[in-house]
Amino acid sequence: MERAVFVLNEVFGFAHPEIARILDRSPTAVRQLATRARRHVHARRPRHRPEADLHARVTERFAAAALGGDLRTLLELLAPDVTLRTDGGGKGPAVSLHPVHGRDRVAAVFMAAARALPVVGVDLLHRRVAGDPGVLVFADGGPLAVVVVDLTSEGDRIAGVHSATNPDKLPGITRPAASRRASRPGCGP
Structure with missing residues (x-):
């Protein structure tokens, strides 16, 4: 309930x-659930806040690598002890009800997700989500996911990935006509 x-x-x-x-x-x-949820989210966030443009650049590189199936870049961006938390609510393309830990396992999840996405019709929109740079992912014209990453204290690697894919939680997200098309290997014009 807190997450919702x-x-x-x-x-x-x-x-x-x-x-x-x-x-x-x-x-x-x-209101009580919201207060507890904010407290839990902030407790899991790193205390050091990276520079906003660095955070945005890492987020953009991560989104391009994850959706583009670029394993090398993805492994460079992920910290060895990275954690992926997904919220699919049993309806979205979430991997597990439990967090996924470790660079290799998290990278494998995103490589599988990239293979499962359609070759065309995937759009990215970079927006602030809960105060941090985030990515809205659209497939076939509809919202697919909201993704936010936490950076290490050094700010150069991703320590955590938070992905909401539950369609019940995405109805208010719409894609503007001029959103940025994701570059995926093998995509035509």
């Missing part, structure tokens, strides 16, 4: 009373 409240409020901008109606909870309970 956090994503609906922080990512999609729903007010607490709206979330209360969606989740069939009281507004007071939703």
